Amino acid sequence: MSSGSKKITPLFNDYLYGAIRRIATEQGFTPDLFSVDFDEESCIECNGFVSFVFKAIINGDDRELVLWCKVPPNDDQRSMDLFRREVHFYREILPAFYRFQKEKGISEDSDEGFFSAPKCYLAHCDTDKAEPEAAIVLAYDESYERWDWDKLEPINVEHAKLLMRQLGRLHAITFALKEQKPEVFEQFKLKDVLVPNSDLVSLMKESFDRALVTMRTRFAAEQEQIQRIKEAVFQMLTACADPVKSEPYCVVSHGDCWINNLIYGHDENNVATSLTFTDWQSSRYASPLLDLGYFFFLCTGAQFRKDHLDDLLQHYHSSVKDLLDRLGEDTARQFPLTNLHRLMKPFRELLLGDC
Template sequence: MSSGSKKITPLFNDYLYEAIRGIAVEQGFTANLFSVDFDEESCIECDGFVSFVFKAIINGDDRELVLWCKVPPSDDPRSLALFQREVHFYREILPTFYRFQTEKGVSEATGEGFYSAPKCYLAHCSTDKDEPEAVIVLEYDESYERWDWDKLEPINVDHAKLLMRQLGRLHAVSFAMKEQNPQIFEQFKLKDVLVEGNDLVTLMRESFDRALVTMRTRFAADQEKIQRIKDTVFQVLTACADPTKSEPYCVVSHGDCWINNFIYGHDQNNVATSVILSDWQSSRYATPLLDLGYFFFLCTGAQFRQDHFDQLLQHYHNAVKDLLDRLGGDTTRQFPFTGLLQLVKPYRKLLLDGC
């Protein structure tokens, strides 16, 4: 859609068009001398249909700026609630985390802190009008790409270590702020969006039943084991996700920590060098084990966990310690390694064996 054309689908509406024009001016494009186009062919439905994602291209002043736009479905209240949570993360939580680190002398340039989220140009969601005005606009960087990994294949150690480091840093900021800026941090103790709407158990049961149908042919020999898991999984997950059972070790979590939400950077030899965590719609105040367990259970195989689980836990905790101590905290008191092991202990067999 160019600067003079009409909207071509409900996704590319007048609000979105004017929002991108505003970003163009903020980024130094000469007013009225640039064009805005939306790439329909790039439009995808994110897993779970929480949002649609597509490119916006700004051209002018002999340069081009490509952006990722995310908009929610207009007819799904559950998806809209998740989208609002992601907007809140980009507008409130992430900038506060960044400012706190910078005030402590840990800037993005030092390479020490948590800055591994996409650059956000705009995050807005208003439902006051008949047609919601909602968009998240993120940086598009060609040096990063979504890791095109077969979801049925386990992750490898090098990629897992990069993720452990960033999860450790993300959680370290929470530990530091919770003690040093408790009034501000109190605002970030948010519940699961779906728990607040009483949709979580229903969603989990629907997903589990669909998974059972899919697995009946491929994993016919494991049906008894799968049924045992179904009989207990809801009680286990509910207990694990309850922050009151994990204090004083709860943090602001990513909440949806699996392969599709990692964007890896690679060098010329295709060696993974960095990772960005995207899709923050499930971010909440929870045990660190939520992110760790989600990752290990969904992104690794049983043999991988047997071989690398303890090593990666230590790698994660080392990252917590390095940044928390750098931010003026005290890891030995606020989140010792024994504290992490205490969180893991009730779920260790489930994580290692899958049952």
């Protein structure tokens, strides 16, 4: 939803409160002996669309459980469509990915597979009722609020490598599922959300245009170059999101893979040790280059890419191979390194240029 006279408000009703109370009971709180409070100060307003995020605090039995709640903006259909997609990912796709890995003997504690999403207590969206029901309720972790990368600072190699490892694992599950359970995987081929003239594309272009206006005084000389970047970005995203051009190498992608949706955990020496992906509303069936190119373009600088692009792609592919081997598949046949570079070739000039 673009900025304007219409006030953006969250879809907040009795359904959410009742859902939190059910979760409390499921988590062992004594019925009728606990309280539920919503931390309004923690509310993060959606950046124009998709969802509001805030904390719910359950107190009782001498303990406390804090949850992240996501609800869509009230009375906004294009936001609801994306919210419904994220609900589907948390309720259907992610549990299937987790079950498949566990069937292969890969547990969440093994650091071998992909389990890098918040624990989900509830993902529900039913807008056909008189009072719409829509909520995603996730486990809360204090690191979600401590992690705050300066969006103007390119990411460093340490954090980029950790992302390559987890993206490789996420995409490896797709290759294995397509081979071993094609009938199950078919339902996960979510259509592109970046079709021409779609609401999401319109919103992204509006944001880009606002950025151009904001930067006009400080970067007047670069306006023409910035405009070229805008055009190139949408050309690249559209090409990457077209499964016809990338089969048989398409995967279930995150779809919005940039620093704002990546939460890193660090040890006592401030070394990045874990990564959690949030905001899956743009997930779709697309080229693996959608996630890779999106990240490289938005979160790294030209010199960083010149210095590290090939090494990071190798790191990503090694992660794909490691998990595919563990899942009983053949990377050399299903996704050889040469094919990764072939997919990347049309975009190398853009990524390695001075944009």
